Amino acid sequence: xxxxxxxxxxxxxxxxxxxxxxxxxxxxxxxxxxxxxxxxxxxxxxxxxxxxxxxxxxxxxxxxxxxxxxxxxxxxxxxxxxxxxxxxxxxxxxxxxxxxxxxxxxxxxxxxxxxxxxxxxxxxxxxxxxxxxxxxxxxxxxxxxxxxxxxxxxxxxxxxxxxxxxxxxxxxxxxxxxxxxxxxxxxxxxxxxxxxxxxxxxxxxxxxxxxxxxxxxxxxxxxxxxxxxxxxxxxxxxxxxxxxxxxxxxxxxxxxxxxxxxxxxxxxxxxxxxxxxxxxxxxxxxxxxxxxxxxxxxxxxxxxxxxxxxxxxxxxxxxxxxxxxxxxxxxxxxxxxxxxxxxxxxxxxxxxxxxxxxxxxxxxxxxxxxxxxxxxxxxxxxxxxxxxxxxxxxxxxxxxxxxxxxxxxxxxxxxxxxxxxxxxxxxxxxxxxxxxxxxxxxxxxxxxxxxxxxxxxxxxxxxxxxxxxxxxxxxxxxxxxxxxxxxxxxxxxxxxxxxxxxxxxxxxxxxxxxxxxxxxxxxxxxxxxxxxxxxxxxxxxxxxxxxxxxxxxxxxxxxxxxxxxxxxxx
RNA sequence: CGGGGCAUAGCGCAGCCUGGUAGCGCACCUGCUUUGGGAGCAGGGGGUCGCAGGUUCGAAUCCUGCUGCCCCGACCA
Numbered sequence: 001x002x003x004x005x006x007x008x009x010x011x012x013x014x015x016x017x018x019x020x021x022x023x024x025x026x027x028x029x030x031x032x033x034x035x036x037x038x039x040x041x042x043x044x045x046x047x048x049x050x051x052x053x054x055x056x057x058x059x060x061x062x063x064x065x066x067x068x069x070x071x072x073x074x075x076x077x078x079x080x081x082x083x084x085x086x087x088x089x090x091x092x093x094x095x096x097x098x099x100x101x102x103x104x105x106x107x108x109x110x111x112x113x114x115x116x117x118x119x120x121x122x123x124x125x126x127x128x129x130x131x132x133x134x135x136x137x138x139x140x141x142x143x144x145x146x147x148x149x150x151x152x153x154x155x156x157x158x159x160x161x162x163x164x165x166x167x168x169x170x171x172x173x174x175x176x177x178x179x180x181x182x183x184x185x186x187x188x189x190x191x192x193x194x195x196x197x198x199x200x201x202x203x204x205x206x207x208x209x210x211x212x213x214x215x216x217x218x219x220x221x222x223x224x225x226x227x228x229x230x231x232x233x234x235x236x237x238x239x240x241x242x243x244x245x246x247x248x249x250x251x252x253x254x255x256x257x258x259x260x261x262x263x264x265x266x267x268x269x270x271x272x273x274x275x276x277x278x279x280x281x282x283x284x285x286x287x288x289x290x291x292x293x294x295x296x297x298x299x300x301x302x303x304x305x306x307x308x309x310x311x312x313x314x315x316x317x318x319x320x321x322x323x324x325x326x327x328x329x330x331x332x333x334x335x336x337x338x339x340x341x342x343x344x345x346x347x348x349x350x351x352x353x354x355x356x357x358x359x360x361x362x363x364x365x366x367x368x369x370x371x372x373x374x375x376x377x378x379x380x381x382x383x384x385x386x387x388x389x390x391x392x393x394x395x396x397x398x399x400x401x402x403x404x405x406x407x408x409x410x411x412x413x414x415x416x417x418x419x420x421x422x423x424x425x426x427x428x429x430x431x432x433x434x435x436x437x438x439x440x441x442x443x444x445x446x447x448x449x450x451x452x453x454x455x456x457x458x459x460x461x462x463x464x465x466x467x468x469x470x471x472x473x474x475x476x477x478x479x480x481x482x483x484x485x486x487x488x489x490x491x492x493x494x495x496x497x498x499x500x501x502x503x504x505x506x507x508x509x510x511x512x513x514x515x516x517x518x519x520x521x522x523x524x525x526x527x528x529x530x531x532x533x534x535x536x537x538x539x540x541x542x543x544x545x546x547x548x549x550x551x552x553x554x555x556x557x558x559x560x561x562x563x564x565x566x567x568x569x570x
Numbered sequence: 571c572g573g574g575g576c577a578u579a580g581c582g583c584a585g586c587c588u589g590g591u592a593g594c595g596c597a598c599c600u601g602c603u604u605u606g607g608g609a610g611c612a613g614g615g616g617g618u619c620g621c622a623g624g625u626u627c628g629a630a631u632c633c634u635g636c637u638g639c640c641c642c643g644a645c646c647a
Contacts, residue, residue, distance in 0.1 A: 017576095
C-alpha cells in the first residue's frame, strides 16, 4: 500500500484526555478516532492490525477444532429472561425496544444465543463435543469507559462456547483452549501469563485469565517465585500460617480523640500497625439475622472486595454501609469501630483471627480498646479469606512466596458447567436414551484490547513498536527526494513491486515529504522494518535497512534486500 | 450514584479575574526557496467561544439552568 492512499494522519500532540500511552499513540498514529464516549472508529491503519490479530486467532481456533459462526449483535429479551440474566445484569446491558415495543438488548456476550442454538441443533451425545466461536462486535455500557479501546463500550471479541456430554470432555476442551490461547499470544510475540481467576458475573467454576504483562495494566497478578502458581490478585488466596499467641495484656478502654484512621492510631499511640484492625461494615445477605455484617482485616491489609462479595453472609453486590446506617446500628461512627460488643456478625480475615493483644475501635465515639484478645474479650469470629495478598506472602501451594506484577486481561476461559444449559433446558439424549444437560465452557479474547495491550507492552519515545505478526505493515520504503529523481522513483516502484510479489506487507511512503517527516511517521506508526532508498546509495547499488528497534541502519545490496526482508518476516 | 474539574478553529492552548465583538502553536491552502531526522519566508482559509436563559448600551468574559467530556471514589491510600 502507498501512504498516499492510506491518508496517513499523524500528530505531534495527543488529545488532553488520552491518559494511557496506547490511547495516545493510537490517536497520534491515526489508528483510531473517537466518536463518543467508549465508541471508536478503526481507521484503515488500525483495522489492518485488528485483521492480523483476528487471523491468528482464527487459525488457532480452527486448529483446535472450533467452528466459526456469526450470531446477531441484537438479542431478544426472552432468552435473557430465560437464563435469568435480564434481571441480574445491571445498566451495563444496553436495552431498548423495537417498533413493536418488544424488548431487546445489545449483546454483551452470547451464552444465551448459543445455548438456544445448541438446544435446537444438538440432539445426541454422539454429536458432542462441539465448540462454536465467532469474532464479533460486543456492547457493554460501562459506567466509566476509559483508556481508549482498552475499556471501550463497543469492542470486538472472539467468543467461543463449547458443549459436552461429560465434565471430563469439558475439562479436555478447556485444556485445548488453554493451549490454543497460549499459541495465539505466543504467535503475537506478546509477553503474557495465564492466571487463576474469579468467575465473576458470567458464573460457573474453574476459570483462567490470560494477561499481557505491562506496568500500566489495570489488573494485579500474584505469582509464586518458586512454582507455576499465578492468580489474579482478586482471586489469589491469602494464607496465614501463624498461630494465635496467648494474651499478655489486659484489655483497656482508651480515649482516642481525633483518631479516625489507622494511620492516626499508629502515630498517636505508638501502636504497631500489625496490632491494629480495620472494621468495615457492609450490607448482610439473607443468611444473617441482622441487616449489616462486619468485615475485619489487619490495619495494613486491603480488603479484597471480590472475596468479600463471594462470602455467603455478604449481600451481593457488595455494598458498604453509610455513616448513618453505621451510627444507627452501632452508636458510633466509622473510625471508632471494632469487634468488641459489635451488634452484628463478625467475619475476620485469617490473619486477623490469628492476632492477639490488638487494638481496635470500641464502638464508642472517640474510644478504642487496646490489648484485645479473641475468646477472652469477644467471641471468636467467623474466619474467611478477605484480604488482598501482599508481595512476600506465602504462596498458597506452599512453594515460595508471592510477588505482584501488573497485567492487561486479554483472554478469559471458563468452565461454565450446566448453569445455562439448566436454565434453558439444553439437553441431548445419552447412551440410555435419557435427556441429560450439556456441560458448557466459554472462551473469550478481547480482539480490540489485544491491539492496545500490544502497544502498552511495546513502545518507545518515538512511538509504537509492533510485533511483526500483528504489524499493519511489515516494512516501509522511504525514498529520499524522490520528487527530483525519476530514476529513484522508478527504482522505488520496482522495489515496492518486488516486495509485494514476495508476499510482504509493504508500505511505500510515496509522499513528497522531507525525510525527517517520513522517518518520524514510520516510527510513530510502528512499522518493524524500514528501507531507505536514495540516489546516493543506488549509485553504489546499495539501500539502507533498519529494524524499528535497531539504533543504526546498515547498508545492504539492492539485490539482497528483498531476501533479507523475507527472512525477517518468516 | 456521589464529589471535583473542564468545555474557545481538526489537535494543543491563551484570553475570562478587571465586559468593548477572539488570538497563538501545530495541522490545512497558495507561492517561492529548501530537501538524510517532524524546514524557512510571504500570503491565505477556517471559530454562532458546548446549549438555553438572564444582567448590561454591549457578554467568550458576570449570573442561573442544562448538556457533554475528563478525573476521583466508601476503611486505608
